[in-house]
Amino acid sequence: MQKLIVGNWKMNGLGAALDEAQAVAAGLGAAAARVGICPPATLVERMSRALAGTLVAVGGQDCRAEASGAYTGDVSAEMLADAGACLVILGHSERRAGFGETDALVAAKTEAALRAGLEPIVCVGETLAEREAGGALAIVTGQVRGSLPAALAGRPFAVAYEPVWAIGTGLTPTLEQIAEMHAAIRAELVATLGEAGARAPILYGGSVKPANAAEILSTAEVGGALVGGASLKASDFLGIIAGA
Ligand code: PGA
Numbered sequence: 001m002q003k004l005i006v007g008n009w010k011m012n013g014l015g016a017a018l019d020e021a022q023a024v025a026a027g028l029g030a031a032a033a034r035v036g037i038c039p040p041a042t043l044v045e046r047m048s049r050a051l052a053g054t055l056v057a058v059g060g061q062d063c064r065a066e067a068s069g070a071y072t073g074d075v076s077a078e079m080l081a082d083a084g085a086c087l088v089i090l091g092h093s094e095r096r097a098g099f100g101e102t103d104a105l106v107a108a109k110t111e112a113a114l115r116a117g118l119e120p121i122v123c124v125g126e127t128l129a130e131r132e133a134g135g136a137l138a139i140v141t142g143q144v145r146g147s148l149p150a151a152l153a154g155r156p157f158a159v160a161y162e163p164v165w166a167i168g169t170g171l172t173p174t175l176e177q178i179a180e181m182h183a184a185i186r187a188e189l190v191a192t193l194g195e196a197g198a199r200a201p202i203l204y205g206g207s208v209k210p211a212n213a214a215e216i217l218s219t220a221e222v223g224g225a226l227v228g229g230a231s232l233k234a235s236d237f238l239g240i241i242a243g244a
Helices: 015-027 041-050 077-082 093-098 103-115 128-132 136-147 175-193 195-199 210-217 234-241
Strands: 004-008 034-038 056-060 087-090 119-124 158-161 202-205 224-227
Touching (some): 004 202, 015 034, 015 041, 041 056, 103 119, 103 136, 175 195, 175 210, 210 224
Parallel strands (some): 034 056, 056 087, 158 202
């Protein structure tokens, strides 16, 4: 199956950065991968227009579970879809750690994404302390169980395994550790969602760069990558896509 490679720009990018997104679209050629970019909410609409007719999908980085209301500063899944988004990242560790997002909240946001017709990318991952204590598999499979609502069955979605200690650090797990975790996530997905869980791509995220992309992407059960820092420059992101 085609790999899914998604760039997470986090809180980076002014209007001028749309040039990078357009350079990604122009450089794709007959790429073997499905590609998405999730810019900050302020750029979703402009990027959607700039990339209309290209193979690059646009997504949000988070959404509120409610469709509208008195939630100052928040953005709903419907608003992202209205601005042209097709994807949305949910439950990123920077949201879980920095904004106290629980599995139950991530599940509610995932339902909101489905309601709005967005393809959710639900993030899970252990901290270094959890891995060192030997609890990584239990933590991550628990996050999968708690963050993925039954409504996902029959809908397109992805899970992203992002060890917190690998995000933005330059550290990556060994390929054996990635394969072990992705196999555990797959088993949990099948147990909770049946056939739908057998098909959903499981992305790896955390310090993916052109130099390590090909080997990570060819590891068993790695269905793609969620890329932070290295998605900000078109040349790096295209180098990662080339590894798919
Ligand atoms: P990184 O971030 O590629 O910069 O490590 C990945 C992510 O947080 O999605």
